[in-house]
Amino acid sequence: MASGPVASPRKEADSPRNFFAEKSRACGYCELRSKGFCSRLSENQKALLAEVSRLVTLESHKTLFRQGEEADNVYVVRNGMLRLYQRMLDGRRQVIGFAKAGDLLLFPFSERNDYSADALDSVYLCQFRRQDFLGLLQREPELLSALAVITHDELTRARYQIALLSQRKAEPKMAQFLLALFESCARPDSNPMAIPVRVPQADIADYLGMTVETVNRTMARLVRDAIISVAKHGLDLLDVKRLREIAESY
Amino acid sequence: MASGPVASPRKEADSPRNFFAEKSRACGYCELRSKGFCSRLSENQKALLAEVSRLVTLESHKTLFRQGEEADNVYVVRNGMLRLYQRMLDGRRQVIGFAKAGDLLLFPFSERNDYSADALDSVYLCQFRRQDFLGLLQREPELLSALAVITHDELTRARYQIALLSQRKAEPKMAQFLLALFESCARPDSNPMAIPVRVPQADIADYLGMTVETVNRTMARLVRDAIISVAKHGLDLLDVKRLREIAESY
DNA sequence: CGTTTATTTGAGACAACTCAAGTTGCGTGG
DNA sequence: CCACGCAACTTGAGTTGTCTCAAATAAACG
Structure with a gap:
């Protein structure tokens, strides 16, 4: 379900100490991604984000969140792959993309989830309470422009998919x-x-x-x-x- | 061409005095649009934008800008309709949308135009030098979040088109x-x-x-x-x- | 009023869809 | 360890709707 994927001991990280240690390593990893959200941020901004982030894991085939639910959290993928999809009015399922490490899931300003997300394999994510993320956006305009830019990147990818489907x-x-x-x-x-x-x-x-x-x-x-x-x-x-x-x- | 659509005397507005008068009327009109960019802005922000805007008109069938060109300006449509399209690698033309009053054309952070735009009828637009717009975004975080939100709205529309094409x-x-x-x-x-x-x-x-x-x-x-x-x-x-x-x- | 561009119509080919029946792979429990 | 069941994948044969190609008509423009 959406609200509480439980952290599993994939990499023993349940004590607060290890938890934070894991987190900084996570950011280091995300930096490697070319299109990652975190790669656009300064060290200072990443530190601010890390303060309000929680690590969560999700087993293969489990659902992270569903379209239409109230949006409590947003996520950054750290590891693994998810399928993102929408249910259309006629019942058809439209897969809108596959999320990989570095991708931001959900748009912080949206009060309901625009799409559903299921794990394709074992997935590791950074979770942010949407309200925390919004607060940070308000305090850090740099973060806000990063959000605008990655949203535009997603739009570019969506247009690529449009071209594909026209084939x-x-x-x-x-x-x-x-x-x-x-x-x-x-x-x-x-x-x-x-x-x-x-x-x-x-x-x-x-x-x-x-x-x-x-x-x-x-x-x-x-x-x-x-x-x-x-x-x-x-x-x-x-x-x-x-x-x-x-x-x-x- | 992209750089200089000439203001035509559709509504005699060539002298500076009339020019500004036209402008405020324009904002009043745009406010009526439900999805318009300007409808998300405060009076103060609209005033700031109006200061750096130029009115331009474009005759039917003329091209406002082309994909791949250096992005000097961004636009808000005031009147009329344009087709937006991309040329794909295989030569196919993909129409990605039809722009109407209230729509923002081009993404201010992009240094090259992502798509081309032609007028379908006589079109009236507010033109902003991209650098001016960027400066305003830096000074006004509210404007920046409005940009993020309308970019996300466009993404939502793109996904709607994706669902369409899957039919x-x-x-x-x-x-x-x-x-x-x-x-x-x-x-x-x-x-x-x-x-x-x-x-x-x-x-x-x-x-x-x-x-x-x-x-x-x-x-x-x-x-x-x-x-x-x-x-x-x-x-x-x-x-x-x-x-x-x-x-x-x- | 001729030229260009957009729309309309027809006949046939072909590629993807539908439906229906296998097969394989994999986790569960006996 | 094997048998079972479920889900994903594979294969076949026939149908169908869009595309292709070609040509005629209508509308727009100078």
Whole structure:
């Protein structure tokens, strides 16, 4: 449920002392992210945020929060991946994105959650009481402009998704989606590129506006042609060049 | 071109005296808009903005600015309608929205224009030098939070478009699009609802990710069934209930 | 009044959808 | 350790709706 994901002893951090120690390490990690919210902040601002943050973990398949609920908290993802989705009026589920380390979840000024979020694997987050976060925004205009900028970044990504969905053909759609996901998961150290979690085909289908069957057949073709490979832990990119060609094939 | 749309004598406002008089009337008008940027501002903030604003008009079919150009200005639409679009890597044109009175065009922190904008009819705008706008944002945190909020509103609209594009069938897509456009054009005084400008079918096609032919056939059916009617000046909504039914028909 | 641009209509191909039936993988409990 | 059950994935065959291509008409503009 939304209000109380319990901190699990993934990295023994339950005593106040360890708790804070964990926190600063967390910020260090988040800094590595290129698009992360925290990466835009000064040390001083990060210290202010750390003061009001709580660490929470969420097991795979659990729901962090639901669309429409009162927004008590906002989150920054530290580790793992979540699917973000909305339920449409006609009952369809629209996956609007996949959140990774460094991403801010929920907009602090919104009084209700705009979307739902489920963990795709074991997830580790920084939680902020929305009111605390708002207070900080009021005191720190720098934080406020960082918020405006990352919201605009999200808008840019949403427009990218719009362009994706306008594609008629399944293959370039899939290729563009995979490329973006691979790139957003890319770490300087890991080569070749890999997506470290197993993303259900149903989620991809609801992201791309296709059926599971079409997603499956399209991915099967990519695997057969040795462009990607699937494993228990996630996806590996075998042939970037060919995937790019397919992405641009229109 | 982007840099200098010339003020035309639609409402003789070229002398400094008339120029300012026009301006305050403009703000009064914008306040009526529910989603308008200016409607979120205090009188004091509007006065500050008015100090650095210039009135510009743009003839039908002219381009206000182009994607990728250096962003010298931002705009608030006062009157008329524009189409906003991006050119994708594969050459496709993606229409990302239709701007109306009260809408802010371009994100002040972006150094290059994210999209292009063309007038669909005669358009009247408030122009701000981006640097002036940024200076004001720095001095007025309230303005900054207004910017964050309207950027988030745009994100919400983008997600609505995402849900639209995921639809497989042309009819509900069209119906949902038209409903949203009718509603965003709605004025308390005008009943029944009407879209006061002629939106080219090619633009609708590039918004919904369909071909002109399909757009045409789908609209023709709506007209034949007396749900909407087309005129030189725009579109009229004849049967809201039926249009809603079609929109939800999946 | 001719030229350009936008809209309309038709016929056929094709790719994704639907429905229906397997298969695989994985956690649970006997 | 195996049997079971559930959920995710896979495969097949037929349907359908949009796209494609091509051409005619209508409207807009100078």
